[in-house]
Amino acid sequence: MSPYVLAAAAAGVLIVFLFAVKNRRRSKLPPSPPSLPLIGHLHLIGRRAHRSFHELHLRYGGRGGGLLFLQLGRRRTLVVSTAAAASDLFRNHDLAFASRPRTVAGDKLMYGCRNVSFSPYGEDWRRGKKIAVVHLLSPRRVESFAPVRAAEVDALVARARLAAVAGEAVELRELLYGYTNAVVTRAATGTAGATAEKLKQLLGNSSALVAGFQPEDVLPDAPARFVRWATGIDKKLDDMAEAWDKFLSEIVASHEEKERGGAGREDDEDFLDVLLRLREEGAGGLELTDDRIKATVEDMIAAATETSSQTLEWTMAELVANPRVMAKLQDEIARVATTDQPAIAESDLNKMEYLRAVFKETLRLHPPAPLLVPHESTAPAVVQGYEVPAKTTLFINVWAIGRDPAAWGDAPEEFRPERFVVGDGDAPVDFRGTDYQFIPFGAGRRMCPGINFAMPVLELALASLLRHFDWELPGGMRPADLDMDEAPGLTTPRRVPLVLVPRCKTLA
Numbered sequence: 054m055s056p057y058v059l060a061a062a063a064a065g066v067l068i069v070f071l072f073a074v075k076n077r078r079r080s081k082l083p084p085s086p087p088s089l090p091l092i093g094h095l096h097l098i099g100r101r102a103h104r105s106f107h108e109l110h111l112r113y114g115g116r117g118g119g120l121l122f123l124q125l126g127r128r129r130t131l132v133v134s135t136a137a138a139a140s141d142l143f144r145n146h147d148l149a150f151a152s153r154p155r156t157v158a159g160d161k162l163m164y165g166c167r168n169v170s171f172s173p174y175g176e177d178w179r180r181g182k183k184i185a186v187v188h189l190l191s192p193r194r195v196e197s198f199a200p201v202r203a204a205e206v207d208a209l210v211a212r213a214r215l216a217a218v219a220g221e222a223v224e225l226r227e228l229l230y231g232y233t234n235a236v237v238t239r240a241a242t243g244t245a246g247a248t249a250e251k252l253k254q255l256l257g258n259s260s261a262l263v264a265g266f267q268p269e270d271v272l273p274d275a276p277a278r279f280v281r282w283a284t285g286i287d288k289k290l291d292d293m294a295e296a297w298d299k300f301l302s303e304i305v306a307s308h309e310e311k312e313r314g315g316a317g318r319e320d321d322e323d324f325l326d327v328l329l330r331l332r333e334e335g336a337g338g339l340e341l342t343d344d345r346i347k348a349t350v351e352d353m354i355a356a357a358t359e360t361s362s363q364t365l366e367w368t369m370a371e372l373v374a375n376p377r378v379m380a381k382l383q384d385e386i387a388r389v390a391t392t393d394q395p396a397i398a399e400s401d402l403n404k405m406e407y408l409r410a411v412f413k414e415t416l417r418l419h420p421p422a423p424l425l426v427p428h429e430s431t432a433p434a435v436v437q438g439y440e441v442p443a444k445t446t447l448f449i450n451v452w453a454i455g456r457d458p459a460a461w462g463d464a465p466e467e468f469r470p471e472r473f474v475v476g477d478g479d480a481p482v483d484f485r486g487t488d489y490q491f492i493p494f495g496a497g498r499r500m501c502p503g504i505n506f507a508m509p510v511l512e513l514a515l516a517s518l519l520r521h522f523d524w525e526l527p528g529g530m531r532p533a534d535l536d537m538d539e540a541p542g543l544t545t546p547r548r549v550p551l552v553l554v555p556r557c558k559t560l561a
């Protein structure tokens with residue numbers, strides 16, 4: 054046989070062998086739709102990524118046990134879309150997926166990812182998170198902000214009353230954002246007013262810059278840098294980072310000045326006071342540099358404000374769309390908060406079981422972070438028999454999991470808070486990270502540490518707004534006319550802001 058024929062035969066065998074190996078490797082990845090060169094599956098993802106992932110899961114993920122593997126430009130991506138798969142992932146692979154993908158925007162806006170939310174998994178993140186859980190968001194610290202919540206709810210009710218007396222419609226987003234922003238800004242920095250206004254502006258501009266896919270997601274380093282420079286993204290991020298830094302540095306300086314005048318009582322401290330005191334005390338091994346302190350305060354404000362105001366706006370929308378639920382909740386509030394009380398006491402909130410159920414139902418259907426915050430794996434993992442390589446980005450589609458018929462029955466789209474009310478002795482499904490069909494705050498190591506802070510802020514506001522007012526749709530609109538779609542972005546506000554008319558109620 055001629056050497057050419059031999060070489061061709063050998064090459065053929067080698068190609069078939071390599072193809073078989075590649076296919077065997079591929080077959081160990083979770084299912085995946087057909088992809089294009091370079092961009093992979095990016096062209097299949099719309100502006101509301103959670104909806105695109107859900108559609109792809111329904112179409113291609115059937116045999117994948119709730120897992121779907123996508124190549125989004127350069128990013129290997131695992132999408133989890135069912136409660137069963139989320140349970141397996143958090144129970145058995147939480148550590149492998151406990152890091153975060155690094156982004157240029159996160160680096161620039163959060164002091165090199167020195168905040169808790171974007172920090173890669175490691176000792177600094179662990180210590181930063183401990184500070185958040187033990188010192189900033191502990192039940193005792195949250196309790197110390199009760200007067201702040203009471204004052205800001207009073208202001209919220211007063212603003213709604215002005216509109217009610219004038220017979221005017223109110224844009225709820227503006228009203229509710231003003232409230233959550235003021236509570237969080239006061240808890241973080243001790244003041245609201247102009248500080249809260251400035252923060253609103255900074256937060257709004259920053260969200261627009263970090264939303265959506267970034268050039269480095271799609272392109273190799275050098276071209277991505279070029280695109281960032283050519284499109285002006287880098288300049289915008291640098292300007293934004295400078296504006297944040299100027300603002301935060303002034304607040305830190307004024308707190309340091311105050312501290313030099315003598316330490317106040319620990320019970321009256323805001324987040325910045327706590328962080329500066331911990332720096333003095335040694336901070337459990339974490340070097341609390343100025344940058345880390347500023348990143349932590351910025352992180353808390355960013356993580357708390359929009360998530361809370363969006364939850365309130367969605368809840369009001371669902372209540373107006375479901376008058377039966379609205380009436381039942383108003384009855385509960387009237388039963389618990391009697392007429393002799395001018396304002397609702399926080400201790401009464403625990404007696405409002407249906408109120409908590411209403412919020413849970415809202416968070417099931419409208420989780421503010423529909424894909425959580427992206428995780429990244431630091432080691433290879435075998436999930437449900439599939440091999441997932443290290444450095445894979447993980448999206449947990451809690452928006453889809455909240456609609457998973459296997460977990461929620463045959464009418465998962467229906468707003469029915471009774472799902473979360475159970476008979477004596479049974480524990481209702483909760484969002485504390487162990488009922489994997491309902492994880493709007495995440496689960497495992499990277500779970501949200503802010504639940505205790507968020508819930509009284511939400512519950513006190515809603516109970517007060519429903520106690521003092523009836524809420525009507527403007528201009529003959531009917532509940533069925535309400536647009537219940539969400540806008541694109543990292544969090545999911547309503548696409549169309551909710552506008553309602555408050556009518557003063559006489560307290561029965």
Ligand code: HEM
Pocket residue numbers: 169170171182185190352353354356357358360361364420421422425426427428493494495496498499500501502503504506507
């Ligand atoms: C309705 C209100 C809120 C919702 C729905 C919410 C939801 C979430 C979610 C989904 C995550 C990501 C979990 C993951 O990646 O697995 C998260 C992380 C985080 N949240 Fe919240 N959150 C809320 C309020 C708050 C508040 C009030 C604070 C602080 C005052 C806060 C601070 C944080 C922090 C620091 C992280 C990062 C945790 C980490 O990476 O280890 N959140 N939150």
